[in-house]
Amino acid sequence: MEKPKWPFELEPLSWGAESNLYLTDYLGIKAVLKHRFPKKYMDPRLTRRLIKTRTIREASLLIEARMAGVHVPLPLYIDSENGILVVKYIEGRLLRDVIDEEPDNVGVLACTMGEIVKRLHNTDIIHGDLTTSNFIRSKYQGRIYLLDFGLAFKSRRPEDKATDIRVLERAVVSTHPMLRESIMEKFIECYTDGLRDLDNIMARYRKLSLMGRYVAERRKSLGA
Amino acid sequence: MWLHRILRDKEVTVLGIESTAHTIGVGIARNRPPYILANQYKRYTPVMGGIHPREASRFIAENAPSVISAALKEAGITMNDINAIAVALGPGLGPCLRVGATVARALSAYYEKPLVPVNHAIAHIEIGNLLSGFEDPLVIYVSGGNTSIIAYKDGRYRVFGETLDIALGNLRDVFAREAGLAPPYISQGEHVVDLCALRSREKKLLELPYIVKGQDVSYSGLLTAALNALKQGAKLEDVCYSLVEISFSMILEVAERGLAHTRKKQVLLTGGVSASSILDKKTKLMAEARGASFYNVPRKFAGDNGAMIAWAGVLAYLNNIVMEPSEAVINQRWRPDEVDVPWRNQNGRSN
Numbered sequence A: 001m002e003k004p005k006w007p008f009e010l011e012p013l014s015w016g017a018e019s020n021l022y023l024t025d026y027l028g029i030k031a032v033l034k035h036r037f038p039k040k041y042m043d044p045r046l047t048r049r050l051i052k053t054r055t056i057r058e059a060s061l062l063i064e065a066r067m068a069g070v071h072v073p074l075p076l077y078i079d080s081e082n083g084i085l086v087v088k089y090i091e092g093r094l095l096r097d098v099i100d101e102e103p104d105n106v107g108v109l110a111c112t113m114g115e116i117v118k119r120l121h122n123t124d125i126i127h128g129d130l131t132t133s134n135f136i137r138s139k140y141q142g143r144i145y146l147l148d149f150g151l152a153f154k155s156r157r158p159e160d161k162a163t164d165i166r167v168l169e170r171a172v173v174s175t176h177p178m179l180r181e182s183i184m185e186k187f188i189e190c191y192t193d194g195l196r197d198l199d200n201i202m203a204r205y206r207k208l209s210l211m212g213r214y215v216a217e218r219r220k221s222l223g224a
Numbered sequence B: 001m002w003l004h005r006i007l008r009d010k011e012v013t014v015l016g017i018e019s020t021a022h023t024i025g026v027g028i029a030r031n032r033p034p035y036i037l038a039n040q041y042k043r044y045t046p047v048m049g050g051i052h053p054r055e056a057s058r059f060i061a062e063n064a065p066s067v068i069s070a071a072l073k074e075a076g077i078t079m080n081d082i083n084a085i086a087v088a089l090g091p092g093l094g095p096c097l098r099v100g101a102t103v104a105r106a107l108s109a110y111y112e113k114p115l116v117p118v119n120h121a122i123a124h125i126e127i128g129n130l131l132s133g134f135e136d137p138l139v140i141y142v143s144g145g146n147t148s149i150i151a152y153k154d155g156r157y158r159v160f161g162e163t164l165d166i167a168l169g170n171l172r173d174v175f176a177r178e179a180g181l182a183p184p185y186i187s188q189g190e191h192v193v194d195l196c197a198l199r200s201r202e203k204k205l206l207e208l209p210y211i212v213k214g215q216d217v218s219y220s221g222l223l224t225a226a227l228n229a230l231k232q233g234a235k236l237e238d239v240c241y242s243l244v245e246i247s248f249s250m251i252l253e254v255a256e257r258g259l260a261h262t263r264k265k266q267v268l269l270t271g272g273v274s275a276s277s278i279l280d281k282k283t284k285l286m287a288e289a290r291g292a293s294f295y296n297v298p299r300k301f302a303g304d305n306g307a308m309i310a311w312a313g314v315l316a317y318l319n320n321i322v323m324e325p326s327e328a329v330i331n332q333r334w335r336p337d338e339v340d341v342p343w344r345n346q347n348g349r350s351n
């Protein structure tokens, strides 16, 4: 795995799907360097194109989300040609782990996620990759930060907002199958409170929703 | 390994019927080596255009009896040696599913054999597990009607990502047809869109939409844009090349994300589109980069077939999953994550 071109010390933090993350020090600030690397299974031009547009978009939407009052890591440095984005380090724990460790807090955490996504959607930012691994609870103020705007984009279409919620639901189903209902119910309650274009978004969401389907399989004892 | 548990069970032999789309497949499987005793099928290929569900269902009805006899003959057994009849009740095309269900109900009632309901997608996965020996793979299931990334967690196969609109195979088949490359869709074992892409000299990469939303992909915009590019005079080979590169990269990107998130160490590629050697190569590169092992299910067990229904039927039957003929109702949109798969559970086996 190639290392990014970066003059300061790098300490590996995580090996993501899309990028490698390193801890570093930038201007005396503890920071995270996100390095998007080319994919061997893609045409080199395609992978470079994706790296460049995603790096630029991530930086600019982080700033917009911050202006909308959402806690996100502050961008500090960008080199889109080399797929490098440096943001402030948030010390804390991923909600994915917090949820599993503190089942009693699931309602509060789901509600906070709902409020954050409502703020984003009210400024027409679609996150594009809502999962419980992309929320982090800061160690100090216990604030919830939203990470990873690599697939984010701007749109006012209700179907894009509904899809964002569906993406989260899908992630919840696959990472916390047993908590799906308690998380999604509370999330929706807090998400919809004060949401612009609520009716249209929820109508789309219901169409896309996977919840409450009829389970067709029947099990029956063979008998002896 | 999980196969060992199955070998400890009493011996059972199951006949499986597949009729979810264009194929009438009949397979016979047993929980003893060589596991698959028969795999017979007939495939309906429309002379023009896509699948017409009515015509396909008539084809299935007409051919079911001969395919059943051929399967019994291949296995060298008779109906008396069969313990249960398994049938794919979904997902798939209503008229086609109905024929298979009718045939299965009749066999079950007449020969007094229990009926075992099988989910088509799960059957694709389980035969892949059997052939690869994988314990717990991330599954890339790409066919004419399905495009999903699936992994086992907590008693069920969870759909980690999927297409929001058309399937990968459908994208390729419709493009081939509209661009005048097909039918036939397959030539010398390769899809005509892949062959067209390989003919591209310049390998020009057109700006076609690359749409990944979280863990899901969307292909309908890519299809429209590719057809538009053709109309506006782009070279056919370049459009093919761009379509192939972009569509495969999209599904592999979400598969890679699935691997990273589920931390699985095995990748199973299945469904009709897995026969593409371009996709095979790319998937292998993706798995290698993640340190995962890779298995591509061979064509005759990757496309729709009866053996996979029979094998999934063996697993279900050993776990007492049976129904009365009157209960065997088809479900065109039966999702794999609606089905309990107790045979995957290490501890919860019932005997």
Ligand SMILES: Nc1ncnc2c1ncn2[C@@H]1O[C@H](COP(=O)(O)OP(=O)(O)OP(=O)(O)O)[C@@H](O)[C@H]1O
Pocket (backbone or CB within 6 Å): A013, A014, A016, A017, A018, A019, A020, A021, A032, A034, A073, A087, A088, A089, A090, A091, A094, A133, A134, A136, A147, A148, A149, A150, B257, B260
């Ligand atoms: N600013 C930050 N402060 C602390 N940890 C961070 C920060 N940014 C990222 N991380 C950690 O790195 C992980 C991956 O980051 P991110 O989601 O941005 O990368 P990614 O390549 O998109 O990964 P994935 O595809 O898994 O979502 C996060 O889940 C988190 O653990």
Ligand SMILES: Nc1ncnc2c1ncn2[C@@H]1O[C@H](COP(=O)(O)OP(=O)(O)OP(=O)(O)O)[C@@H](O)[C@H]1O
Pocket (backbone or CB within 6 Å): B020, B021, B022, B092, B120, B142, B143, B144, B145, B146, B168, B169, B170, B172, B173, B185, B186, B189, B190, B191, B271, B272, B273, B274, B275, B276, B277, B302, B303, B304
């Ligand atoms: N050799 C090949 N190379 C590439 N693609 C192929 C090849 N053979 C078949 N295909 C594609 O596979 C698809 C058919 O898949 P399959 O046989 O699994 O049937 P299906 O009805 O689409 O499956 P399902 O019911 O599981 O969705 C078609 O899109 C076809 O173009």
Ligand SMILES: [Mg+2]
Pocket (backbone or CB within 6 Å): A016, A129, A133, A134, A147, A148
């Ligand atoms: Mg992430």
